[in-house]
Amino acid sequence: MNVLVLGAGIIGTTSAYFLAKQGYKVTVVDRQDSVAMETSHANAGQLSYAFSSPWASPSLPLSLLKWNLNGTSPLVVNPKLSLNTIKFMYRTYKNCNSNSYEINKSRMLRIANYSQKNLIDLESELDINYEQRKQGSLQLFWSPKELEKAKQDMVILKKFNIQYEVLDADGCVDAEPGLQYIKNKIYGGLRFINDFTGNCYLFSSELYKKCLEMGVKFEFNTHIESISIANNKVSAVKTDRGELTADSYSVSLGSYSPRVLSDIGIDIPVYPVKGYSITLPVLSDLDAPQSTIMDDKNKIGITRLGDFIRVAGIAHLTDYNSNLREKALHSLKEGLDNLFPHAAKETDDVKFWTGFRPSTPDSTPIIGATPYSNLYLNTGHGTLGWTMSLGSGKLLANIVAGNETEISLEGIAMSRYKYSNKTNLNYG
Ligand SMILES: Cc1cc2nc3c(=O)[nH]c(=O)nc-3n(C[C@H](O)[C@H](O)[C@H](O)COP(=O)(O)OP(=O)(O)OC[C@H]3O[C@@H](n4cnc5c(N)ncnc54)[C@H](O)[C@@H]3O)c2cc1C
Structure with missing residues (x-):
């Protein structure tokens, strides 16, 4: 056959x-x-089995409003809205409720858990090197409200027997020492002990x-x-x-x-949600991320890949326009500096990349x-x-x-x- x-x-x-x-x-x-x-090719490199979460959540509409009011939105929408974009936004909006969130997250976790098992099996059969690290991942919280919001996720994680730890700021710095410079700003974090990191390409x-x-x-x-x-x-x-x-x-x-x-x-209903990444060389190992850190509020992920740091994020709804948006480079760089101010070498040799996430509304x-x-x-x-x-x-x-x-x-x-x-x- x-x-x-x-x-x-x-x-x-x-x-x-x-x-x-x-x-x-x-x-x-x-x-x-x-x-x-x-x-x-150059995605964030997160094997975020436990962090698998739908984009459409009950809090997304309010977050969008706040981001737009303070001018820091990780979502950018082309003002010339195509019918395709409107359909995707509407269908996504229809999933922004607790019931759909739970259903969608459970489906994603089912596939993600199974994927992790298959990766472990594959690694036991094949000698395969992809800059993998198996040091968990960390979702940061900037306020008690964010931790409160994550409680719905914890209920679902328990249902799937997924291990996690709720950390205070000290715990976050223990897991990721490079966060020490911003410890006072961090409220806490959720650490997914069994998540991995690796270079997809x-x-x-x-x-x-x-x-x-x-x-x-x-x-x-x-x-x-x-x-x-x-x-x-x-x-x-x-x-x-x-x-x-x-x-x-x-x-x-x-x-x-x-x-x-x-x-x-x-x-x-697969829509090309454009995202961006930058890849920069590590300056100091201790000040750099060791694994994957998700700043969910600002919707960026930061990952250590060998001697490099990958920062990825931004959701740009602009159909299939693949232009690199200079503003995206600056906001990703700023996102990294806010979390790991001494992690990366100051260099002009930053690899700036864009890709279309094949996204469904659920x-x-x-x-x-x-x-x-x-x-x-x-x-x-x-x-x-x-x-x-x-x-x-x-x-x-x-x-x-x-x-x-x-x-x-x-x-x-x-x-x-x-x-x-x-x-x-x-x-x-
Ligand atoms: C900024 C960013 C960060 C991300 N971070 C992560 C992350 O940390 N962890 C994670 O799990 N996922 C992440 N993702 C998502 C992940 O990268 C995608 O879900 C995944 O790469 C999709 O893989 P794919 O094979 O479906 O699509 P693709 O990799 O796009 O493959 C599709 C293939 O089809 C080919 N093709 C298309 N049309 C034609 C045609 N007409 N003729 C011939 N060939 C064609 C293309 O050349 C391409 O090779 C991220 C995505 C982005 C954009």
Whole structure:
């Protein structure tokens, strides 16, 4: 059996790996010249299993208002609102209530937990180096109110048996000594003891080599133009280098998935939420972050990757405009200086990057069957695709194989969106 995987980001690469492990002949097709060259390239590097949280929360609307009033919003919206942007904002807003938050967070945690287990298993089988650190992650609180807000999360974490520690400012500095200079400003933190950190691009490149050893073929520099349908099945994928055919097809084109799918009547609500990162060299090991720190109030994540620090954040709603916004660089740099004032070398050699988070309004990815019997989806991983990649890849492979999956698929497939199927076909 042949499977064609569309897209060689972290999600396509993990899908290919697990499909090949199941014994499938796998080909991966991508327009770039290597794996993980788009959104999976320079993300924040957090393997935030325990921190997996939906963007849409009950407090988001009020936070947006406050950010806009004090001019420090980590959300930037292009004033020329497209219909796509309006739809995404409206659907996200509909998820900003306690009930949806709990449902969405539980679904995300289910996939994230499973991903962590698969990463641990994979590391026991393969010698794989991706600047990994296993020192937990830390969510900072600036006020008692923020700790209070996190209590809803703690209830859900307990349900999933996820270990965490509530820390005071001293505890935060013990975990991350580089925070000592701002200790007086910190109220406390939530430490997720078992979270990891690692370079997503390096990991993808390492896994790519393993895939090659397993016989997976990669067709790079190949632009996918459309999907052809015959007899309610995918018959081919048209590219600028000719047609590719297989028995089954899996779409992991990140933020570009809806573009290819809408032509065949699949309308998934994946929106490109643009984000930015900067990568700078460490000045002093002790003053630098040791692992991952989330400043949820300002919506930035700071991660240690080898001798470098990665700072990422900002949600920019501007459809597929990939320009680098100079203001974003300054706000990320400021975010780092506010937390770790002596961490990074003063240098002009800052790597400034942007990527589109393939975001769904409920922050849960879309994995599984479509109305076409040989077409599957593994996309829409939003802010946490690196974190959820190994669980998603293995789930996808098991779904394609028709195996019983190791975790429940409840609420994960596209069928949860009633409006997404415009084909008049039933699901496979
Ligand atoms: C600033 C930022 C910080 C982030 N931080 C984290 C983090 O710390 N932890 C975490 O877990 N997640 C993080 N994420 C999210 C994570 O990076 C994404 O969820 C993940 O990379 C998505 O992977 P993907 O494979 O679905 O998409 P991509 O990596 O974008 O892969 C899609 C692939 O499809 C290809 N493609 C698209 N269209 C076509 C076409 N027409 N023809 C051929 N090829 C095509 C592209 O070339 C690309 O290689 C962050 C994202 C951003 C932007």
